[in-house]
Amino acid sequence: MDWRLLLSICLVVVQIHVAMAAFGIPDFLEMGGCAQVKTKRNFDPDRYAGIWFTVETVENEYEQCKACINTNYTWMGDHFALTAKGLDKTGKKIRKQSMMHANEEEPDDWAHMIVDAEGVPAAPYKVVATDYVTYSCVYSCMSFVGFRAEFFWFMSRTPSAEPGLSELCKNTLSANGVDTSKFEIIDQGKTCPYVSKLDSILSWNQKYMQSVDKSLNKEPEDAHSTKQETTTKEVTVDAKAVEDLTQMVKEEKEILTEMEEKIEEDVKELKELEKEIKDTERRHRHHERKEHHLEETENSAMAQSAATAPLLLVLFVSYLSHSLLS
Template identity: 45%
Template sequence: MACRTNTWLAMWVLVAVASSALSPAVALLGIPDFLELGDCAKVVLKENFDPVKYSGLWFDIESVPNQYQHTKKCVTQNYTWTGEYMNVATRGLTDEDEKVRQGAVMHVEEYDVERPDPAYMTVDAAGVPAAPYQIIETDYRTYSCVYSCLEYFGFRAEFAWVFGRTPTLPSNTITKCHKKFISMGVDPKKMFPIIQGAACPYYEKIDEMLETSERHIMKVLGPYVPTTSTTTSTTTTSTATPKTAREEVLLEDIQETVSLEEKIIKEIETKVEANQEVNRVAVEEKEGDVDYSAGYQSAASCALLGLLSLIAFTLH
């Protein structure tokens, strides 16, 4: 699937080509760091993508730095599907901690594609160039992996994001996106974590935000359904209890805490066993001394009694 180009990228490419022999000129002319040689990756989109299920609140977890994206920290995206396009409300902070609000519209890409696919949209927002938004993987309930790329004359501007329904995601969930990117020739090392959580303005009402988000997810997705796996010999049905996206993050924290507690308990048990062994040996040694002493006294008494009896018998 081809990636879209525009006059914005074409302008930068022409400047880059003209100044390629003079590297200092690249910095002076303000050519973006993300502009590089190469073609866009031929990504595989999420199959049977449903924009209704994708709607709702998402947090930026990781992304490739983009100097044209005003929001740098505490970034949230709220998607609303109208039936024809997706309204996007973005909030966050700049590097100087200034609050930013921005609106955008995402519509299904129809330019230079074999057939329209709702997993391939184009973002149109004021003050920034139109750019592709390609969903390559998502479970709708927890995470999303998104790719964007513009190319022209052998140059590309390549971006990638990991989004979460919560401000943080377990590392194994983020790794799912990284593996997807790697399999498609996209280097996840270019991505950096986005500051989220307690340092953000939204944190005072995070519980309310997540409860509202969970209600929306339940509405568009329904309750969590445990997975069922079948093998050639037996059929196993998962009995795991339903877990929300927020609960999965809490569950990983709990598991880490339990693991640490188990380690501490084991160390305590080892020390107790060692102390018990020391006490046992000490008791045995003490009891041995008492027994030996009693034995010696009994033998001496018997010998003395025998001697007295012999003397008495002789005198008689």
């Protein structure tokens, strides 16, 4: 390669990086195109639904949730309703809702969907691998004029994944041409808000997956697509689990009640403000009418004075003449 061409390419790369730093272009934006990953064959949305914990992912400065990330995927028959919870970098609780629907280019491939969320562009969601009961490996990438924004997730049905599943996901992505060195571990576990309800969450997850498998007459898969080993202790929804789930529903209702009360307060304030504005307008109109009446009275008095002045002058002159003649 000619040294001048090589130098020009180096200068262009340097200028691009300088521009990215100067104009605040996000760090996750890279040069290059998206990997052509293969999605999971015969993907089943019903079996994929439920709660997933994000164990590893790629840093995204636009993503508010930084720790304890867990997402409830609710299958609605023709799309997923997503509710994501977690903590931001300050430790504040975050709750976000979004929707995931079929990709128009491949409407029959439910392993390749589109995520629509408020405040961010629609993004692809490709399930590269999953056994539905333990792990999920997801890839997302958007490219534009030689640059790409590439993300991937390793998720588990539990806050800590079973050994070997993370490597299984990374190997699958690597085989599809993805550089998995960008993976970062997400804090999960004892410090997360869900800890007190974790047994209930996992129990609900297990029961949901069992009910779906039963309705489909399928045996659950494990990470290696073999029959899942029977656990030594059967998971049951005990009184404590019911109590925790009831508490979760109660908290959701309290949030809705608070929102309704806030709306009622806002409506009340608006009505009071509207009444105050009307009262002010009424007083203003009354004041204007009063001033107008006073002005008319003054003008009338002045007009009467002006009319009677000549008569008074005549009378005064007549009086003087009479006095002088006497």
